[in-house]
Amino acid sequence: MKDDLEKYIRQCMQNDRAGQLKIYQLFSPVLYGICLKYMKNEDDAKDVFQEAFVIVFQKISQYKFEGSFEGWLKRIFINKLIETLNKKKKESFFLDVFDPDTDFTEEEELDNIPIEQEKLLEYIRDLPDQYRTVFNLYVFEKMKHKDIAELLKISEGTSKSNLNRAKRILQKRILSIKNFKIA
Amino acid sequence: MKKQNIEDIFSSMENFSSVPPPELWANIEEKLDQPKKKKRAILWWSAAACLLLGLLLPSVLYFSSNTGIKTLENNTGGNNNVVIEENKKDNHDIKVISTEEKSIEKKSGIVEGTSAKTSKDKTANTNENQTKEVAIAHSDSKNKRNTDSSDIKLNSQNSATNQAVTQQTTASEKRSQFNSFSKNKNLNSEKTNTNQVVAQKTFTTGNHNQFNSFSKNQNAFNSAEKNQFSETEKRNADKILAEKTFTTGKQQNHFNSPSKNQMSNSIFENQMNSNTNSIASNSSDSNLGKKQVTITDNKKEVAATTTIKTEKTVADSAPKSNSKFSNVLSKQDSVQLAELQNLEKGIIPEVKKGKEKDPKTKSTAEKWALEVFAGIANSENYKNDKTLGNVNDSKQSSTYGVKTKYKINKKWAVGSGFKINELGQSVANVSYIKTANNAFLTTGDYLVQNSTVPQIASSDSYVLVSNTTKNALSSNNVQSGSLDQSLRYVEMPLEVSYAIFSKNKASISLNTGGFVGKLISNSVAIDGNSLGENLNANDFVYGSTLSSTVQYRVYKKTNVFVEPAMNYYINPLNSQSFNQFQWGLNFGLNVSF
Numbered sequence: 001m002k003d004d005l006e007k008y009i010r011q012c013m014q015n016d017r018a019g020q021l022k023i024y025q026l027f028s029p030v031l032y033g034i035c036l037k038y039m040k041n042e043d044d045a046k047d048v049f050q051e052a053f054v055i056v057f058q059k060i061s062q063y064k065f066e067g068s069f070e071g072w073l074k075r076i077f078i079n080k081l082i083e084t085l086n087k088k089k090k091e092s093f094f095l096d097v098f099d100p101d102t103d104f105t106e107e108e109e110l111d112n113i114p115i116e117q118e119k120l121l122e123y124i125r126d127l128p129d130q131y132r133t134v135f136n137l138y139v140f141e142k143m144k145h146k147d148i149a150e151l152l153k154i155s156e157g158t159s160k161s162n163l164n165r166a167k168r169i170l171q172k173r174i175l176s177i178k179n180f181k182i183a
Numbered sequence: 184m185k186k187q188n189i190e191d192i193f194s195s196m197e198n199f200s201s202v203p204p205p206e207l208w209a210n211i212e213e214k215l216d217q218p219k220k221k222k223r224a225i226l227w228w229s230a231a232a233c234l235l236l237g238l239l240l241p242s243v244l245y246f247s248s249n250t251g252i253k254t255l256e257n258n259t260g261g262n263n264n265v266v267i268e269e270n271k272k273d274n275h276d277i278k279v280i281s282t283e284e285k286s287i288e289k290k291s292g293i294v295e296g297t298s299a300k301t302s303k304d305k306t307a308n309t310n311e312n313q314t315k316e317v318a319i320a321h322s323d324s325k326n327k328r329n330t331d332s333s334d335i336k337l338n339s340q341n342s343a344t345n346q347a348v349t350q351q352t353t354a355s356e357k358r359s360q361f362n363s364f365s366k367n368k369n370l371n372s373e374k375t376n377t378n379q380v381v382a383q384k385t386f387t388t389g390n391h392n393q394f395n396s397f398s399k400n401q402n403a404f405n406s407a408e409k410n411q412f413s414e415t416e417k418r419n420a421d422k423i424l425a426e427k428t429f430t431t432g433k434q435q436n437h438f439n440s441p442s443k444n445q446m447s448n449s450i451f452e453n454q455m456n457s458n459t460n461s462i463a464s465n466s467s468d469s470n471l472g473k474k475q476v477t478i479t480d481n482k483k484e485v486a487a488t489t490t491i492k493t494e495k496t497v498a499d500s501a502p503k504s505n506s507k508f509s510n511v512l513s514k515q516d517s518v519q520l521a522e523l524q525n526l527e528k529g530i531i532p533e534v535k536k537g538k539e540k541d542p543k544t545k546s547t548a549e550k551w552a553l554e555v556f557a558g559i560a561n562s563e564n565y566k567n568d569k570t571l572g573n574v575n576d577s578k579q580s581s582t583y584g585v586k587t588k589y590k591i592n593k594k595w596a597v598g599s600g601f602k603i604n605e606l607g608q609s610v611a612n613v614s615y616i617k618t619a620n621n622a623f624l625t626t627g628d629y630l631v632q633n634s635t636v637p638q639i640a641s642s643d644s645y646v647l648v649s650n651t652t653k654n655a656l657s658s659n660n661v662q663s664g665s666l667d668q669s670l671r672y673v674e675m676p677l678e679v680s681y682a683i684f685s686k687n688k689a690s691i692s693l694n695t696g697g698f699v700g701k702l703i704s705n706s707v708a709i710d711g712n713s714l715g716e717n718l719n720a721n722d723f724v725y726g727s728t729l730s731s732t733v734q735y736r737v738y739k740k741t742n743v744f745v746e747p748a749m750n751y752y753i754n755p756l757n758s759q760s761f762n763q764f765q766w767g768l769n770f771g772l773n774v775s776f
Contacts, residue, residue, distance in 0.1 A: 017212070020212075020215070021208070024208055024211070028202070028203050028207075028208075029200035029201060029202045029203070030198070030200045032200070032201050032202065032203040032207075033198075033199040033200035033201045036199075036201055037196065037199065046203070046204070046207060049203060049207060050207055050210050050211050050214065051214075053211045054211055054214045054215055057211075057215055058215075064687065115192065117195060117196060117199060120192070120193055120195070120196050121196065121199065124193070124196065139190055139193055139194075139197070140193075140196065140197050167189045167190075170189050170192075170193070171189055174189075174192065
């Protein structure tokens, strides 16, 4: 299977459309999922998805067969997503002010209530852009605050603060469901 | 009830995936065809323009300076056609030194010392401070003819260059046309292939009725020749790709709102890759009921649909990570996710998320580079320039400096820095007289300092004698030696670099640009004895440079490089011929940051 993947990548490097289609078929669901998580609405997600895939095929010759190909694809997509979000911002995209007292309060543990993925996606997408981006990078991409700060050109403190606020918003949403279900 | 935090709750979203609407691939395909060509064309044109500029600039400068030197030679009388007459006013003894050089048969005009006034007029550049008068006769017509011919030659060279350039341009245009044509051709064939692939990889999903309808389509595809897809067939293929349905109990994909009943063939395609040529998945799930999800390889099962080899329950392949939500997630979603995740696991088992550094961040982190280098340089004489009647020889010198480069993008970079460089020349068999050994001579009063020989050095201890004069002087005091001249500059180059090759740790780039240099050291020596400074040296010098850097990464951000280079100096001296071309080979260390 790995050999097949390598074959498709090499085909893409030759600008072979069949290889490109294969790569698209293999990775589009995961990458489209990422786009949906980062962008507020589906149309924006589609736009970024298309643009990022075009970049992937244009730059695939730069892939050195070192490390995971999926990781490489994801990085391109995440960069594109962040670039798009940055372009969209009209005012300060990231909240630069944080209050350690309020931003670093203990996170309340929640009961293990099952929530549909669809709902979870909705909650994530309802977050303000800046919180959502940091949340995605930290929780799903497992990036450290230092790396997030470097990538988003914000301070480490702002990254932490944004994450904490995102968590609190999500917490409230989940609690409201729980209360609703109990009621 | 088990407690969990936000991150645990959202952990299931980590591998969240959703099948994109089918029309997105068509859009991507469309985009892939259009802008890339333009971008490539722009890159090629800019690279060609850069190269042309780099090559033309020194050529233009070379030819323009060549004309200037010719004029200078004419003005100074040259060393080939000289008759020197020494007129000693003190004792009224007119001593005529009449010399004809090897090239006397060229019919040089002879002007006697008595017509000094005329000669003065003719030699406009005669140093007025000179008390001795030397008549220089030029064979005007000859010289003029020479000049003319040189001009003609120059013009012809220029026109040849232009012609060459035009031819190159035409050739490149032709090539471009050819390329674009062939590319189009390729593209067409690619498109055909793609269509073929799309058609070949069409799967049928759904119930038995759908399967039958698929068979129809399949026949339609198979009846067509592989490489000859008609437009209708292409459309059919695309349509079929888009119309593939994933029929489940719910027949709904929550995460794919615009085309909820549609699903790209990616899942099935991957399934095919991971299993056999055909897979039939019978869902045992009650929600799916009796409907089957049948995946059949269109290509391999044309005649007989005999091979439904694997029966597999979709529920079996449900991911463990989603198990806790399986009771609430729709079964259809579970099916989809299971397949997607199996797919991911099958293909890339060792996905390391977030561990590798972002390529973009990496590239932005390495925008700057600092170089230290040292090397050798060889100043060359390509124009057969002469000094004091002897041909200027090349001279080797050392060079070193620091340079910083800024990467504009992957291909282009600009750079500047400081470099200590030396331009020099060596002239063999230069005749000279030591003034200290000769009672009759002082630097100020000897013939060397007249119009025929430009005053080179500032020192009074030695008098340089031109070849012609040497023959006239049958003096024992005349010695021969090697005249070394060095002009050391601190230079500031401004360069543009284009990376023509970059793979793994190695890269090759072409650099071109200009530089300005400030004279910091100026020395003339004959046989190792200093004659002081060259009086004609300009304090500031300008030039162009063309080089190629071959770089290899040795450790993290540290590279070693070799840089063959060619420099052209426009104006090292005012009125004396001097080596203006310089070949160099630099070695250095480059640190990116």
